[in-house]
Amino acid sequence: MSMDYLALDEELDPEEYVICEYTVKSDxxxxxxxxxxxxxxxxxxxTHPTTLSDDIFxxxxxxxxxxxxxxxxxxxxxxxxxxxxxxxxxxxxxIAGNLFGLDSLEGVRLVNLEMPSKLVKNYPGxxxxxxGLRTILNRPxxxxxxxIVKPKIGLPPKEFADYVYQAGKGGLTNSKxxxxxxxxxxxxxxxxxxxxxxKLDLLQEEGHQMIHAHNIxxxxxxxxxxxxxxxxxxxxxxxxxxxxxGFPGLQALAEDPSVDVPIHxxxxxxxxxxxxxxxxxxxxxxxxxxxxxxxxALHTGTYGAGKMHAxxxxxxxxxxxxxxxxxxxxxxxxxxxxxxxxxxxxxxMDVSGKDVQIQAGGGVSGHPDGVMAGAKALTQAVDAVCxxxxxxxxxxxxxxxxxxxxxxx
Amino acid sequence: MSMDYLALDEELDPEEYVICEYTVKSDxxxxxxxxxxxxxxxxxxxTHPTTLSDDIFxxxxxxxxxxxxxxxxxxxxxxxxxxxxxxxxxxxxxIAGNLFGLDSLEGVRLVNLEMPSKLVKNYPGxxxxxxGLRTILNRPxxxxxxxIVKPKIGLPPKEFADYVYQAGKGGLTNSKxxxxxxxxxxxxxxxxxxxxxxKLDLLQEEGHQMIHAHNIxxxxxxxxxxxxxxxxxxxxxxxxxxxxxGFPGLQALAEDPSVDVPIHxxxxxxxxxxxxxxxxxxxxxxxxxxxxxxxxALHTGTYGAGKMHAxxxxxxxxxxxxxxxxxxxxxxxxxxxxxxxxxxxxxxMDVSGKDVQIQAGGGVSGHPDGVMAGAKALTQAVDAVCxxxxxxxxxxxxxxxxxxxxxxx
Numbered sequence: 082m083s084m085d086y087l088a089l090d091e092e093l094d095p096e097e098y099v100i101c102e103y104t105v106k107s108d109x110x111x112x113x114x115x116x117x118x119x120x121x122x123x124x125x126x127x128t129h130p131t132t133l134s135d136d137i138f139x140x141x142x143x144x145x146x147x148x149x150x151x152x153x154x155x156x157x158x159x160x161x162x163x164x165x166x167x168x169x170x171x172x173x174x175x176i177a178g179n180l181f182g183l184d185s186l187e188g189v190r191l192v193n194l195e196m197p198s199k200l201v202k203n204y205p206g207x208x209x210x211x212x213g214l215r216t217i218l219n220r221p222x223x224x225x226x227x228x229i230v231k232p233k234i235g236l237p238p239k240e241f242a243d244y245v246y247q248a249g250k251g252g253l254t255n256s257k258x259x260x261x262x263x264x265x266x267x268x269x270x271x272x273x274x275x276x277x278x279x280k281l282d283l284l285q286e287e288g289h290q291m292i293h294a295h296n297i298x299x300x301x302x303x304x305x306x307x308x309x310x311x312x313x314x315x316x317x318x319x320x321x322x323x324x325x326x327g328f329p330g331l332q333a334l335a336e337d338p339s340v341d342v343p344i345h346x347x348x349x350x351x352x353x354x355x356x357x358x359x360x361x362x363x364x365x366x367x368x369x370x371x372x373x374x375x376x377x378a379l380h381t382g383t384y385g386a387g388k389m390h391a392x393x394x395x396x397x398x399x400x401x402x403x404x405x406x407x408x409x410x411x412x413x414x415x416x417x418x419x420x421x422x423x424x425x426x427x428x429x430m431d432v433s434g435k436d437v438q439i440q441a442g443g444g445v446s447g448h449p450d451g452v453m454a455g456a457k458a459l460t461q462a463v464d465a466v467c468x469x470x471x472x473x474x475x476x477x478x479x480x481x482x483x484x485x486x487x488x489x490x
Numbered sequence: 491m492s493m494d495y496l497a498l499d500e501e502l503d504p505e506e507y508v509i510c511e512y513t514v515k516s517d518x519x520x521x522x523x524x525x526x527x528x529x530x531x532x533x534x535x536x537t538h539p540t541t542l543s544d545d546i547f548x549x550x551x552x553x554x555x556x557x558x559x560x561x562x563x564x565x566x567x568x569x570x571x572x573x574x575x576x577x578x579x580x581x582x583x584x585i586a587g588n589l590f591g592l593d594s595l596e597g598v599r600l601v602n603l604e605m606p607s608k609l610v611k612n613y614p615g616x617x618x619x620x621x622g623l624r625t626i627l628n629r630p631x632x633x634x635x636x637x638i639v640k641p642k643i644g645l646p647p648k649e650f651a652d653y654v655y656q657a658g659k660g661g662l663t664n665s666k667x668x669x670x671x672x673x674x675x676x677x678x679x680x681x682x683x684x685x686x687x688x689k690l691d692l693l694q695e696e697g698h699q700m701i702h703a704h705n706i707x708x709x710x711x712x713x714x715x716x717x718x719x720x721x722x723x724x725x726x727x728x729x730x731x732x733x734x735x736g737f738p739g740l741q742a743l744a745e746d747p748s749v750d751v752p753i754h755x756x757x758x759x760x761x762x763x764x765x766x767x768x769x770x771x772x773x774x775x776x777x778x779x780x781x782x783x784x785x786x787a788l789h790t791g792t793y794g795a796g797k798m799h800a801x802x803x804x805x806x807x808x809x810x811x812x813x814x815x816x817x818x819x820x821x822x823x824x825x826x827x828x829x830x831x832x833x834x835x836x837x838x839m840d841v842s843g844k845d846v847q848i849q850a851g852g853g854v855s856g857h858p859d860g861v862m863a864g865a866k867a868l869t870q871a872v873d874a875v876c877x878x879x880x881x882x883x884x885x886x887x888x889x890x891x892x893x894x895x896x897x898x899x
Contacts, residue, residue: 122670123643127797127829128898130640130855132653137644141676161643164673166716168709170734174669174758178734181761182828184799188765231539234532234570235546244541260583261531264573267550300577300738301710307575325579325587327736329709349583352590353770354762356597361762388536390593419591420536446539489537 086119087112088144098144098156100195101176105151106188106359115145115153118180118189123157152192159197169204169328169370177362188359194366196373201408204373205335209343210411211404211436214377217317217343218254219290223467224435226460227255228452229418229442234262241268242276244452248445249284249291251456251481255438258296260322260349264307270295271310278315294320294345294378301330308340320345324354324367328374335375345416346376356390365398372407378414379403384432388420397432404436414438422447423462423472423482424490430466439463449484458485495528496521497553507553507565509604510585514560515597515768524554524562527589527598532566561601568606578613578737578779586771597768603775605782610817613782614744618752619820620813620845623786626726626752627663628699632876633844635869636664637861638827638851643671650677651685653861657854658693658700660865660890664847667705669731669758673716679704680719687724703729703754703787710739717749729754733763733776737783744784754825755785765799774807781816787823788812793841797829806841813845823847831856832871832881832891833899839875848872858893867894 089112093100105114120126123143124133141161147154157175177191207213215221228248230241245256264270277293284291295316297307304326308319323331323346334340354361364381371379381403382396383389403413415437417429422444429439441459448455458481465475465482476483498521502509514523529535532552533542550570556563566584586600616622624630637657639650654665673679686702693700704725706716713735717728732740732755743749763770773790780788790812791805792798812822824846826838831853838848850868857864867890874884874891885892 124641126640126642126852126856128831128852128856130852131857131860132639132645132649132855133641134644137641141641141644160675161670163675164678166673166679166706166708166712166719168712170707170709170731170736170739171670171672173734174707174731177762178669178731178758179761179798179828181759181765182798183761184797184829230541231535232533232542232546232550233535235543235550236541240541260587261570261580263580264575266569266572269573270575297575298579298583299575300579300741301736302714302738302742303575303577305711310575322579322583322587325582325736327579327710327734327738329711329736329739330579332709333711349587350590352588352592353586356590357766357769360766388593389588389591419588420593422537443535443537443539446541447535447537448540451540 086116086142086145088146089148091144091146093144093146093156095195096197096199097159099159099162099176099197100154100156101191102152102154102193104190104192105153105186107186109185111151111153112148114186115148115155117183117185118153119143119145119155121179121183122175123161159200162200168332169374190360190363191366192363194369198408201373205332205375206373206410207375207377207413208335209377211414212412214343214414217292220254222435224430224463225254225414225438226252226463227257227438227440228253228445228456229257229259229440231442231446233259234265236268238268238272238276241273242280245277245293246280246284247452248456249289251453252460253456254291257294257320257345260296260347263296263298270297270307271314274311274314274316281317292317294318296320298322298326301327301333304330304333305337308334312339316342318343318345320347322347322349323371324348324350328370331371331376332374343377344375346371346379348380352390358392364395365402368399368402372403372410372413376413378416378438380416380418383417383419383421383429386421386425386429416440422489423458423485426462427466427472435467449488454481455485457481495525495551495554497555498557500553500555502553502555502565504604505606505608506568508568508571508585508606508609509563509565510600511561511563511602513599513601514562514595516595518594520560520562521557523595524557524564526592526594527562528552528554528564530588530592531584532570568609571609578741578783599769599772600775601772603778607817610782614741614784615782615819616784616786616822617744618786620823621821623752623823626701629663631844633839633872634663634823634847635661635872636666636847636849637662637854637865638666638668638849640851640855642668643674645677647677647681647685650682651689654686654702655689655693656861657865658698660862661869662865663700666703666729666754669705669756672705672707679706679716680723683720683723683725690726701726703727705729707731707735710736710742713739713742714746717743721748725751727752727754729756731756731758732780733757733759737779740780740785741783752786753784755780755788757789761799767801773804774811777808777811781812781819781822785822787825787847789825789827792826792828792830792838795830795834795838825849831898832867832894835871836875836881844876858897863890864894866890
């Protein structure tokens with residue numbers, strides 16, 4: 082067969098190919114492994130189809146342009162992604178589809194993705210992004226400070242909104258629903274948004290700007306209806322779980338002109354796909370797709386602080402994906418969340434810098450003196466680090482921070 | 491803290507709890523590991539929130555009812571899943587969400603799921619299912635025999651439809667788009683459906699009943715429009731990639747009264763979630779959710795035959811999930827696909843039995859004499875096994891089968 086998917090060292094035009102990097106764990110030599118992926122995901126299969134002409138191979142076949150150590154670089158012709166129907170589901174079906182099931186590859190991980198501008202322009206990108214969030218919150222430089230209302234489920238709407246109010250009085254700029262709360266009988270979306278909006282109005286009257294991300298993760302064909310309910314009741318931010326809902330749900334929100342508030346993107350279930358270092362899809366690739374699909378803020382990790390598993394180099398790469406140049410897309414606010422508390426803020430900000438939303442749920446509501454004190458402690462910790470003052474030093478004159486450090490450090 | 495998520499040996503009412511089984515790989519003892527999951531996914535977090543009352547814990551907290559060896563069984567109160575907004579995304583956010591990212595668990599795998607009837611009744615289930623497919627195809631007992639049009643991408647609509655026609659002339663009952671083909675410029679959905687429908691009409695006139703599954707995987711808020719295009723042009727079956735699109739896309743199709751054809755469910759990307767035996771979500775759990783969401787046929791594997799990775803015991807369990815009693819939901823046709831050819835049919839059917847759709851792409855189009863001969867060879871292989879005759883024996887009087895066996899065995 083003259084059809085060779087290997088094109089080592091060929092320079093591909095980045096406007097004509099979707100270029101992916103994979104790491105592979107396999108008994109096959111790395112070139113063969115690359116070819117297995119390229120053929121499976123473009124014009125080939127395990128045996129030569131009599132219906133595959135040389136012309137079709139030349140036009141639509143993928144190319145393996147690098148195959149060294151455990152890494153392959155594969156270019157998929159942009160025409161393979163053409164047409165009006167498909168979207169991110171189709172992109173995933175090609176670059177992250179059947180290949181994960183191939184028996185000949187023990188593990189394969191999609192670690193990077195470069196998209197041609199002509200494809201990216203079909204996607205909305207963030208409407209607000211990092212700068213938009215800073216403008217809304219009137220907080221130009223310091224990290225945003227947020228909380229997740231805890232317990233995750235169980236609070237009725239009034240108590241829920243009171244939590245938000247306490248957090249705002251403590252100085253937080255952001256709060257959010259947890260990922261398992263949507264519209265349960267004990268806290269229906271409509272009532273919850275109503276109660277929270279009232280408290281956010283009150284905070285505004287009192288001179289403090291704050292937004293809350295309401296979780297409307299649901300069936301994607303119904304997500305715009307859920308957004309309507311939230312927006313009609315005064316929602317200032319929406320939250321969507323991009324992996325359980327699917328990218329299309331996020332994109333539908335971002336593309337709808339009536340959704341005139343920022344979208345906070347949670348990533349429940351990502352660990353099923355991202356955690357195994359030898360297999361799956363890396364978080365930076367998911368982050369690129371979220372930025373294309375229109376997320377304004379995205380959970381990307383805590384750089385090893387907190388309760389969640391972290392691959393630091395991937396988390397740094399995710400940060401770069403959200404904050405670096407990426408076609409003409411606005412920057413996305415990275416969200417650090419998961420087991421954080423005031424005592425971890427220095428360690429976190431040493432890596433994150435100031436372009437980050439620092440969120441604590443238990444690390445606010447678990448404060449010995451309650452939510453407002455917890456919110457103050459978190460705000461104080463961020464102020465301390467922004468002023469270059471040590472946390473313990475700052476705590477001498479800030480009792481809320483002191484109590485938090487005493488409990489958790 | 492008096493709040494104890496451990497309730498070992500407590501009998502949970504299966505109508506009041508969503509019950510999940512997980513296997514865990516962790517340095518923690520198995521009871522503690524179970525509690526970590528139960529608290530993270532219901533009312534707790536890494537520290538005790540001051541806002542968590544005993545009443546909330548009692549009502550909404552999850553319960554660990556078994557914790558032995560590497561396995562835990564956890565019940566989530568059904569009220570945690572209540573409300574009109576949420577759907578399968580919310581189910582996943584609870585039972586398969588953050589837990590995968592917990593740093594304290596090296597690996598965690600969701601291996602089984604039992605849903606209360608009162609939740610299942612909110613989902614459409616299959617409209618046609620296994621029996622419906624058999625009725626449409628007038629094939630009451632033997633396995634359905636199918637092909638995937640190859641190459642995956644590149645054939646223009648007329649040649650594509652000719653492939654389908656050849657396959658039908660060779661006796662196949664089913665054909666389908668491959669997962670990477672949707673609406674590309676070289677083979678737009680509308681033209682493709684039109685050309686294929688013409689050929690299926692012709693086959694019908696000639697006395698052969700066949701359907702083709704058209705891939706309309708796309709943004710879930712646009713999938714009904716894509717279905718309209720396909721149905722208006724005569725589509726007899728639709729295909730959706732449930733993991734790249736998200737479950738809501740499948741459910742939207744299944745719930746729409748205008749979609750009056752069976753839905754073939756592909757599972758591209760599943761390997762990213764299912765392949766690691768210590769982590770992720772097992773295929774039987776995905777299969778249960780597909781049955782709820784309304785898939786009529788689902789890829790579940792080839793029991794070790796072919797090119798795709800297989801965990802045989804999980805594949806057998808998937809088969810049971812699709813064909814066994816599951817509330818009042820119709821049975822789903824299991825689809826075996828991926829590197830199959832006529833020589834593997836005996837080995838496959840020894841495990842699958844006759845309630846299966848056997849599909850070969852390369853194993854049809856790679857036949858030395860082309861697609862029609864390949865289709866005949868596959869049909870002959872199935873006929874042989876159904877008649878209890880050995881493949882080599884049957885091949886003596888069936889040259890197409892003989893050539894296939896000579897090439898691939």
